[in-house]
Amino acid sequence: MSFRPRSLLSVVLTLAAAALAACVAFHLWQYYTVAPWTRDGHVRAEVVQVAPDVSGLVTQVLVKDNQRVHRGQPLFVIDRDRFALALRQAQANAAARRAVLAQARREAARSVALSGVVSAEVVEEGRARVEEGAAALAQAEAAVAVAQLNLARTTVLSPVEGYVNDRLPRLGDYVSTGKPVFSMVDVESFHVEGYFEETKLHGIRVGAPVDIRIMGEAQPLRGHVQSIAAGIEDRDRSNGATLLPNVNPTFNWVRLAQRVPVRIVFDAVPAGVRLVSGRTATVSVREDGAAAAPQGSRS
Incomplete structure (x- = not known):
């Protein structure tokens, strides 16, 4: 029995198609389950809460909503009058303490000069009054320094290089010591959090090069892996009322791979790219110059 040429050709084509399908299936399996890339990435940045060091009414707001500011730039001013008066009072008290100390030193010097006439107890009391006066003066001068610091802190300065948010204080608002008034995004801390299976x-x-594609940006960015998270939350276990492990008794037979955060820092950011904390990004870790994952692929 012999095969016809047409039958033989169909068998060869079928085998070739099956081999090609197997290769494609293997490639897709490797690509979607092994290749280190993910679309589950987000641009992140450190958010700094700005809180005044003194309390009072806001008398000046020196920046606008969403404005870019520099480190040390004045943001807003708190009413200075009360703190200026406190400084004057502290300075006056220091001057009085200084005068008392000078008088105590003169009296102590006279007692020492007349040590042959006055008793040793009087000389010792004079020295004690000088020491007390010096301590009181040091305390008064410290109060002056605190008053000067409080007066200087009425002008709130930017702690970082970044952007202010759109919830700035308004004129006449009362702000309290240590209570955040608004927040800032630190532009020097922008990075990408990629959540890899x-x-x-x-x-x-760590250190591997990374291709970063931010949604809406045509130009890809470059970065590298800075760190990999050392732990993630175990949702199937918690502490019970007795502080013993409270383990979920149910088990799903279909288990999804956990996603582990990987921190990626930018090597350089082109001038035309505006980084915004929260934007979506696709990140692909390159190994030995491997090509990046297509932007339209899903993981």
């Missing part, structure tokens, strides 16, 4: 962690190492 645990099955892909073997392909990620």
